[in-house]
Amino acid sequence: xxxxxxxxxxxxxxxxxxxxxxxxxxxxxxxxxxxxxxxxxxxxxxxxxxxxxxxxxxxxxxxxxxxxxxxxxxxxxxxxxxxxxxxxxxxxxxxxxxxxxxxxxxxxxxxxxxxxxxxxxxxxxxxxxxxxxxxxxxxxxxxxxxxxxxxxxxxxxxxxxxxxxxxxxxxxxxxxxxxxxxxxxxxxxxxxxxxxxxxxxxxxxxxxxxxxxxxxxxxxxxxxxxxxxxxxxxxxxxxxxxxxxxxxxxxxxxxxxxxxxxxxxxxxxxxxxxxxxxxxxxxxxxxxxxxxxxxxxxxxxxxxxxxxxxxxxxxxxxxxxxxxxxxxxxxxxxxxxxxxxxxxxxxxxxxxxxxxxxxxxxxxxxxxxxxxxxxxxxxxxxxxxxxxxxxxxxxxxxxxxxxxxxxxxxxxxxxxxxxxxxxxxxxxxxxxxxxxxxxxxxxxxxxxxxxxxxxxxxxxxxxxxxxxxxxxxxxxxxxxxxxxxxxxxxxxxxxxxxxxxxxxxxxxxxxxxxxxxxxxxxxxxxxxxxxxxxxxxxxxxxxxxxxxxxxxxxxxxxxxxxxxxxxxxxxxxxxxxxxxxxxxxxxxxxxxxxxxxxxxxxxxxxxxxxxxxxxxxxxxxxxxxxxxxxxxxxxxxxxxxxxxxxxxxxxxxxxxxxxx
Amino acid sequence: xxxxxxxxxxxxxxxxxxxxxxxxxxxxxxxxxxxxxxxxxxxxxxxxxxxxxxxxxxxxxxxxxxxxxxxxxxxxxxxxxxxxxxxxxxxxxxxxxxxxxxxxxxxxxxxxxxxxxxxxxx
Numbered sequence: 009x010x011x012x013x014x015x016x017x018x019x020x021x022x023x024x025x026x027x028x029x030x031x032x033x034x035x036x037x038x039x040x041x042x043x044x045x046x047x048x049x050x051x052x053x054x055x056x057x058x059x060x061x062x063x064x065x066x067x068x069x070x071x072x073x074x075x076x077x078x079x080x081x082x083x084x085x086x087x088x089x090x091x092x093x094x095x096x097x098x099x100x101x102x103x104x105x106x107x108x109x110x111x112x113x114x115x116x117x118x119x120x121x122x123x124x125x126x127x128x129x130x131x132x133x134x135x136x137x138x139x140x141x142x143x144x145x146x147x148x149x150x151x152x153x154x155x156x157x158x159x160x161x162x163x164x165x166x167x168x169x170x171x172x173x174x175x176x177x178x179x180x181x182x183x184x185x186x187x188x189x190x191x192x193x194x195x196x197x198x199x200x201x202x203x204x205x206x207x208x209x210x211x212x213x214x215x216x217x218x219x220x221x222x223x224x225x226x227x228x229x230x231x232x233x234x235x236x237x238x239x240x241x242x243x244x245x246x247x248x249x250x251x252x253x254x255x256x257x258x259x260x261x262x263x264x265x266x267x268x269x270x271x272x273x274x275x276x277x278x279x280x281x282x283x284x285x286x287x288x289x290x291x292x293x294x295x296x297x298x299x300x301x302x303x304x305x306x307x308x309x310x311x312x313x314x315x316x317x318x319x320x321x322x323x324x325x326x327x328x329x330x331x332x333x334x335x336x337x338x339x340x341x342x343x344x345x346x347x348x349x350x351x352x353x354x355x356x357x358x359x360x361x362x363x364x365x366x367x368x369x370x371x372x373x374x375x376x377x378x379x380x381x382x383x384x385x386x387x388x389x390x391x392x393x394x395x396x397x398x399x400x401x402x403x404x405x406x407x408x409x410x411x412x413x414x415x416x417x418x419x420x421x422x423x424x425x426x427x428x429x430x431x432x433x434x435x436x437x438x439x440x441x442x443x444x445x446x447x448x449x450x451x452x453x454x455x456x457x458x459x460x461x462x463x464x465x466x467x468x469x470x471x472x473x474x475x476x477x478x479x480x481x482x483x484x485x486x487x488x489x490x491x492x493x494x495x496x497x498x499x500x501x502x503x504x505x506x507x508x509x510x511x512x513x514x515x516x517x518x519x520x521x522x523x524x525x526x527x528x529x530x531x532x533x534x535x536x537x538x539x540x541x542x543x544x545x546x547x548x549x550x551x552x553x554x555x556x557x558x559x560x561x562x563x564x565x566x567x568x569x570x571x572x573x574x575x576x577x578x579x580x581x582x583x584x585x586x587x588x589x590x591x592x593x594x595x596x597x598x599x600x601x602x603x604x605x606x607x608x609x610x611x612x613x614x615x616x617x618x619x620x621x622x623x624x625x626x627x628x629x630x631x632x633x634x635x636x637x638x639x640x641x642x643x644x645x646x647x648x649x650x651x652x653x654x655x656x657x658x659x660x661x662x663x664x665x666x667x668x
Numbered sequence: 669x670x671x672x673x674x675x676x677x678x679x680x681x682x683x684x685x686x687x688x689x690x691x692x693x694x695x696x697x698x699x700x701x702x703x704x705x706x707x708x709x710x711x712x713x714x715x716x717x718x719x720x721x722x723x724x725x726x727x728x729x730x731x732x733x734x735x736x737x738x739x740x741x742x743x744x745x746x747x748x749x750x751x752x753x754x755x756x757x758x759x760x761x762x763x764x765x766x767x768x769x770x771x772x773x774x775x776x777x778x779x780x781x782x783x784x785x786x787x788x789x790x
Contacts, residue, residue, distance in 0.1 A: 026681045058724045059679045062751055066773035190771040194758045201762055250782040
């Protein structure tokens, strides 16, 4: 790459100051890394290394940039699997940070940069050993394109045009990427996307995946564009893309319709490959679509509410019309929901590889069996589940399965087995991940919880086995007596539980000593509709997700028992802490004179608790809307909805509300 | 009138370089932001003709910020600033609606060529 085209000396002070700051911060991060690797931490390190690289390259300090680049590569690998971090990796990172600091100091003093070839080789080799890819030679070369999950099937609308006489005109287009372009693949992709805004692209050569990977022989791309736009408009559009020339464009004269045998589908055709007609839609459009369908539902309820105020004689025809409208809107909403459904395979397809990697590093032998991966869930839920599921898998292999010798001694097959079974259960999807390992030692969990000061001995004694198992989801808990580099250090299960609950799901754990552990996620099919218990506090109305409500007890405040100077509520066999919802929300409640007060028993992070409210207003199925800024920053609010009477209602995230 | 540009990068150093390039090229840099959150706010406030957006930043990365900016203004022109090795991220940004990209270290002639194309001035 050519050097910068300006006088860099002017920037030298700024460079050395800012690069030093980044390297110091990076050094601090390495120390934290030794205490426990998290994605956020690696992300931060990656950003620092990345900044140093960019600055050094801009100053034409190529050795410095290359060293920072190799560090960035290593951090990129770590970020993909933080469990790979260990003391020797941290050592190498620290050494690189020191070396980079040396570079910056030398640069600031106008001295020659130190030679870091040995360290560069070490970094490449380490990274190669972690990715299983051959080490890139330390000659300055662009980094390989980051490996990503295979893209979702790309297919677009439109039956083959030949069979459709009404299809818009087609143009044969030839593009040429400037050979001097730094990233020809991205250039080609950009041109393809830009043309895609005008119509449908067919017969793309080379195929899109090759273009994205930068495999564009002679920089030439040919395609056919089916569009209503004029040749002139296409030319103008291409003129806005830098570094890509429109070499030629010609309208295609339609051939007589030929019915092609289905087997003769051109493998290079990007669109219209599938016999089933599909259309590619951006996710955001689907989100907006759902949003509007939800608004329509709300607006319909509002009309229904208003009709109640009409004179009785006018009501029947109006009600009938509203019923019909509601039916149509509900149908539309359902269709939108259906369109958002994505097979869970999007997540599970990556797991066999992950399982192999984790198992190999722990010297375990594992069989991963996945069933039901074609079951579909709302895209938003599938997206949220990716990390939690990977974490559960890691836990199962790392902590669940015993080492081979231990298994043989226990008369178990030497090869451990992890099963992922996904199935539909009425309107829920059950995702179950089980191992045939040693099981969770319930008594040990109790001891650890007390040792770590998370609960008192008395609290623990009262717990059932099921409740005890859920304690592994407490923040800051880890059962791993042997803390390993694979499963992290106790971060995780609380995040798993939170993610699952965030999408309206529940997590259950079952274990049998010596036989294995099962994590069962029960998930809603969609996120957007929730069942609420509506409660009143003063003049306000709030919604509590029904899934979180265990029951309601009506009693007088002065009949509550006291424990450690705080009121508690007797609920079944247990005694629950009482919170005034008005105090948590800092809104004025009713004067506390009412004889009987409803106490709603809800599940918090640390077990159940009772919320004192002023009134119960009933149960309602509502369309949940996310909060926009700045409301999304308020802890304790999970979303908002609009009731039939037009009143907006906040939906509470009880666990956060209490801890906030 | 000179076109208004918002420069987003978490590095002051990099922002200075890019700002100088724009100043020399006859553009007005109306604002700068050091992270994705700030970028979205500044965009709404300053309504620039064009944004240059770093990919890797704290709080909110350039792709998310781009998506958010476009959600508020679907005509927004966002040009990504990427480094070699970030091809996948750049393509993701293009999917998210970025109109073009420049490669770091930024060379004045490349930056101005891309930006002028995007603005339809070339």
